Amino acid sequence: MRVITTVQEMQSACRALRLAGKSLGLVPTMGALHEGHLSLVTASKAACDATAATIFVNPTQFGPNEDLAKYPRTFEADRAMLEEAGVDLLFAPTAAEMYPAGAATWVEVEEVGGRLDGASRPGHLRGVATVVAKLFHIAAPSHAFFGQKDAAQLAVLRRMVRDLNFDLKIVGCATVREADGLAMSSRNRYLSAEERRQALALVRALRAAADLVANGENSSAKLIEMMREAMDDERAARIDYLAVVDPDTLEAIPSVERGGMLAIAAWIGATRLIDNLLLKDQSKSVVK
Helix, strand or coil, rough: CCCECCCCHHHHHHHHHHHHCCEEEEECCCCCHHHHHHHHHHHHHHHCCCEEEEEEHHHHHHHCCCCCCCCCHHHHHHHHHHHHHCCCEEEECCCCCCCCCCCCCCCCCCHHHHHCHHHHHCCHHHHHHHHHHHHHHHCCCCCEEEECCCHHHHHHHHHHHHHHCCCCCCEEEECCCCCCCCCCCCCHHHCHHHHHCCCHHHHHHHHHHHHHHEEEEEHHHHHHHHHHHHHHHHCCCEEEEEEEEEECCCCCCCCCEEEEEEEEEEEECEEEEEEEEEEEEEHHHHHC
């Protein structure tokens, strides 16, 4: 695996792959890797001739009171994991390399970027869209792989790719979970043993609402009520949002008869966690 730290060298390496007729999959990360990230690498290797991963803790997607300074940085362990997984290129730039002095250009996806996490964390999705747009320009991949757990990010990036005519395919990959159902996240390592137990409230709430859907309930209001009741059972959890939305636009929807997404964000101690579940279009499963 070739480790690259400059934009110019990364552009050159990716250009060489394209000139050789190879498709390139890109797996952007902020490091602190886990099996969820590795599942994206696996998906890329299955779809593309070559795979590039990035490790960059992007300062522009953190708010002034968020966890940029303490965000876990485990570069050597991450590098070893990616090499073992068969990644061809690892791009690990500094903040100064990605944001030269005087940089003043932003990519902002209006409306979609202001919903869910975009509403809770002002500026967050603008930072995500900007850095990912830069990575797309630098690497010019044929495919880019992102986890479904970060559903707001995925919706914003899909809209950005469509609106700005990026010549690539965004591939959303299923959330990878621990054995007890907790969605894998780099922030899980912040949790104490007791907080780790409390964090299961998120997936319990999603599953309780999904069970209602399986039993014929389509009302979003009833599903949100069920999620809230399930979260109330864990008093240590502080709800940020509970929502039932269109997964593409992140707009609230009144019913999940034609599908939708259950979404949740909550604070467990000092750690903010997110999770979601996609729901199928129930109308297609009904025999007329």
